[in-house]
Amino acid sequence: MKSTISSKGQIVLPAELRRQDGIQPGQTFEIERIEHGEYRLVLTEPPRNQGLVDALLACPEKDWFEPLPSESTLSIEPRS
Numbered sequence: 001m002k003s004t005i006s007s008k009g010q011i012v013l014p015a016e017l018r019r020q021d022g023i024q025p026g027q028t029f030e031i032e033r034i035e036h037g038e039y040r041l042v043l044t045e046p047p048r049n050q051g052l053v054d055a056l057l058a059c060p061e062k063d064w065f066e067p068l069p070s071e072s073t074l075s076i077e078p079r080s
Contacts, residue, residue, distance in 0.1 A: 013041075 001014045013023065023043070032040040 001017065003012050003014060005011050017023070021043075028044045030042045030044050032042065034040055
């Protein structure tokens with residue numbers, strides 16, 4: 001795949017690669033210079049909520065989670 005460097009020195013990572021690896025805006029990369037004209041990008045942090053996504057995908061069966069009832073904060077008594 002090709003990408004063009006902008007006048008600000010920015011390079012766009014093609015959408016197909018971002019989709020394949022789940023890369024989201026705000027994630028950071030380290031850039032290593034291998035030699036003249038050859039560089040390597042290394043993701044420096046795991047995707048946000050990766051542990052949660054893994055846990056949800058590991059659910060034993062559909063509808064395993066049950067919704068919890070929600071309460072209004074207006075019903076909470078202040079402490080004295």
